[in-house]
Amino acid sequence: MARNGRKRRFGVKEARKMGALIGGIVAVILGIWGLAAWWPYFVKALMASVPFLLLVGGVIAVAAGISDIKDKMEEKKEKKEEKPEAKSEEKPAQ
DSSP states (O other), X not given: OOTTSSOOXXXXXXXXXXXXXXXXXXXXXXXXXXXXXXXXXXXXXXXXXXXXXXXXXXXXXXHHHHHHHHHHHHHHHHHHHHHHHHHHHHGGGO
């Protein structure tokens, strides 16, 4: 019951949630049925996609590694540039 004592009716939000739930259940059932019916094709597709995914993952890892090396080199350059400036600022303080 709602606050005012009347029974609460389902609104649009609740109907959408219920529709999503029912749609999800139907999708799971169809997915299980599809895997059972076409298992050999699923395994072949999986076997075909593994090398491609490894290739893409390797390219991403190499790009991330190169980017990391470049960032470290830039940090070293910035530290080298900061050291002479810090020494020159300390000498006139006498």
